[in-house]
Amino acid sequence: MNPRLTFDVPSDVHQLLSYPFMVNALEAASVVAVMAAVVGWFMVLRGETFAGHTLSMMSFPGAAAAALAGLPLAAGYFAFCALGAVIIAGAAELGGAARQAQRSAVIGAVGAGALAAGYLLLSLYGGVLESLESLLFGSILGVTRGEVLTLALVALGVMAFLAVVARPLFFASVDGPLARASRVPVRALAVAFLLVLGLAVAATVQITGVLLVFALLVAPAGIARELTPRIGVSLALSVLIGLLIAWVGLGLSYFTNYSPGFFSTTLAIVLFALARAARSLPVR
Amino acid sequence: MPFSGFLGNALLAGSCIALLSGLIGWFVVLRGQVFAGDALSHVAFTGALAAAAAGLDLRVGLFAATVLVALLLGVLGERARSDDVTIGIVFVWTLGLGVLFLDLFNSGAAGANGTIAARTLFGSIFGLTAGEARLAALLAAGTAVALLAIGRPLLFASIDPPLAAASRVPVRALGLAFLVLLGLDAAEATQAVGALLLLGLLAAPAGAAHRLTANPYRGMALAMAIALLSTWIGLALSYWISGIPPGSAVIGVAVAFYALTIAI
Numbered sequence: 001m002n003p004r005l006t007f008d009v010p011s012d013v014h015q016l017l018s019y020p021f022m023v024n025a026l027e028a029a030s031v032v033a034v035m036a037a038v039v040g041w042f043m044v045l046r047g048e049t050f051a052g053h054t055l056s057m058m059s060f061p062g063a064a065a066a067a068l069a070g071l072p073l074a075a076g077y078f079a080f081c082a083l084g085a086v087i088i089a090g091a092a093e094l095g096g097a098a099r100q101a102q103r104s105a106v107i108g109a110v111g112a113g114a115l116a117a118g119y120l121l122l123s124l125y126g127g128v129l130e131s132l133e134s135l136l137f138g139s140i141l142g143v144t145r146g147e148v149l150t151l152a153l154v155a156l157g158v159m160a161f162l163a164v165v166a167r168p169l170f171f172a173s174v175d176g177p178l179a180r181a182s183r184v185p186v187r188a189l190a191v192a193f194l195l196v197l198g199l200a201v202a203a204t205v206q207i208t209g210v211l212l213v214f215a216l217l218v219a220p221a222g223i224a225r226e227l228t229p230r231i232g233v234s235l236a237l238s239v240l241i242g243l244l245i246a247w248v249g250l251g252l253s254y255f256t257n258y259s260p261g262f263f264s265t266t267l268a269i270v271l272f273a274l275a276r277a278a279r280s281l282p283v284r
Numbered sequence: 285m286p287f288s289g290f291l292g293n294a295l296l297a298g299s300c301i302a303l304l305s306g307l308i309g310w311f312v313v314l315r316g317q318v319f320a321g322d323a324l325s326h327v328a329f330t331g332a333l334a335a336a337a338a339g340l341d342l343r344v345g346l347f348a349a350t351v352l353v354a355l356l357l358g359v360l361g362e363r364a365r366s367d368d369v370t371i372g373i374v375f376v377w378t379l380g381l382g383v384l385f386l387d388l389f390n391s392g393a394a395g396a397n398g399t400i401a402a403r404t405l406f407g408s409i410f411g412l413t414a415g416e417a418r419l420a421a422l423l424a425a426g427t428a429v430a431l432l433a434i435g436r437p438l439l440f441a442s443i444d445p446p447l448a449a450a451s452r453v454p455v456r457a458l459g460l461a462f463l464v465l466l467g468l469d470a471a472e473a474t475q476a477v478g479a480l481l482l483l484g485l486l487a488a489p490a491g492a493a494h495r496l497t498a499n500p501y502r503g504m505a506l507a508m509a510i511a512l513l514s515t516w517i518g519l520a521l522s523y524w525i526s527g528i529p530p531g532s533a534v535i536g537v538a539v540a541f542y543a544l545t546i547a548i
Contacts, residue, residue, distance in 0.1 A: 047368065049368040050319075050368060102494065104318040105318055105487045105494070106491065106546075108321070108322065108488075108491075109491055109542050112483045112485075112539070113484060113535060113539035115406075115535075116484060116531065116534075116535035116536050116539070117532065117536065119405075119531065120528060211376075211480075212376055218373060219373050219376070222369040257387075258383075258388075259383045262381065262384035262387070264380065265380025265381075266380060268373055268376065268377065269373055269374065272370075272373050
């Protein structure tokens with residue numbers, strides 16, 4: 001059967017859900033979208049966008065190493081992203097004396113180095129051509145029930161952690177010195193957040209691919225931030241936008257046979273541009 | 285010539301591209317424009333795949349896309365100081381667009397699936413023909429000469445923009461010209477080490493050189509030397525040990541050099 005978009009919503013949704021692989025993909029994407037939107041919201045607030053970028057690069061050699069060792073890809077993703085989080089946390093400590101330019105050179109070198117290592121491992125594995133594209137740009141195929149469960153567990157853990165530390169983390173992100181003076185453990189929070197970000201990125205990568213993580217991690221929070229200054233509203237909006245981006249990407253990909261990445265990222269940039277434009281309009 | 289055939293071609297093109305990337309990378313790190321280099325490398329990927337999908341020579345897409353976006357960055361960069369969220373969303377859209385072109389290309393040319401992505405993203409320097417290598421070398425040399433021609437005022441404008449502007453150095457025009465040269469280098473380096481890895485060739489040797497010396501001329505020479513050495517060692521490694529892709533080897537060696545300078 002060739003799926004065809006009929007613009008009759010119930011029938012389209014029925015078509016979407018008629019294959020188990022599509023149900024798995026949609027569930028996994030929804031779980032990941034909610035988690036990525038919340039973690040990404042804090043990431044944008046803390047100005048750690050490029051840490052997220054580098055963590056996603058780290059996941060590429062992780063997946064390749066896991067494939068080479070015959071382990072499940074998810075194991076490689078989580079292990080390498082956690083490692084990346086530790087490295088970035090360490091580099092932030094070192095970087096105190098280094099100049100800003102040096103630091104960006106380090107980030108650039110680490111990112112390129114991670115991708116180079118991943119490509120090397122993948123070549124050694126010999127599976128370059130089929131898996132490369134889906135590793136880098138995501139794919140709607142091949143999400144199993146087990147993976148959906150793992151993702152859901154990770155998402156639960158991440159959300160529970162954020163729920164517990166939300167208040168001090170917000171305080172520490174907005175005004176570090178004042179938080180420190182009020183005995184909030186700012187440094188411990190920073191390291192813990194990086195680790196959680198690593199987990200979230202490792203989970204997101206499995207849906208969006210290594211290179212398109214920002215579609216779910218940065219875009220929803222960036223758009224929500226443009227629309228409202230209120231914390232709760234903006235967090236909720238970010239989750240809704242994340243789900244919309246994930247669903248539209250998967251749905252259109254299913255009906256057109258093109259990769260979900262193009263649709264997700266295009267929707268993200270269009271929404272972002274609209275939000276920007278709306279904000280610059282005069283307020284009545 | 286001791287090296288003929290594909291290894292000779294790779295050495296010729298790779299050496300020229302390495303020298304150019306080392307030199308331009310030194311300015312990139314000095315000016316804090318590593319992320320502009322990152323952006324242009326993403327664009328290189330999309331440009332190459334757009335050309336592939338349209339059935340044109342990859343290099344047409346590479347050069348057209350990178351130079352256009354470099355101009356755009358230069359013009360917009362002055363007025364709108366873009367934050368990392370904007371950059372992130374634009375990045376990811378550029379790559380998303382690249383994926384669409386990849387799909388279009390794959391559905392057009394059955395059987396070529398995957399190779400084009402691997403070639404553009406991670407380079408295919410051993411696949412260059414003699415003519416392509418010579419052209420790449422000439423373009424790299426031309427770009428390097430252009431950069432050296434504006435080198436002194438660019439250095440001044442990078443280190444102290446207000447003072448340079450007061451001394452009637454055209455800071456804005458220089459910034460724009462530099463971004464265009466960076467775009468040309470990104471298009472060149474994509475052929476050697478690929479769109480995803482060229483940032484390593486820009487950032488790692490230059491970062492190492494900046495750590496080792498504050499003297500600009502010594503720094504530029506050092507960055508070029510490290511880039512050249514990384515390329516030679518990397519190409520040798522991937523030539524003698526089968527299974528190691530050249531792009532990975534070159535970047536691996538360059539990053540190792542950088543790590544070494546941080547460690548000592």
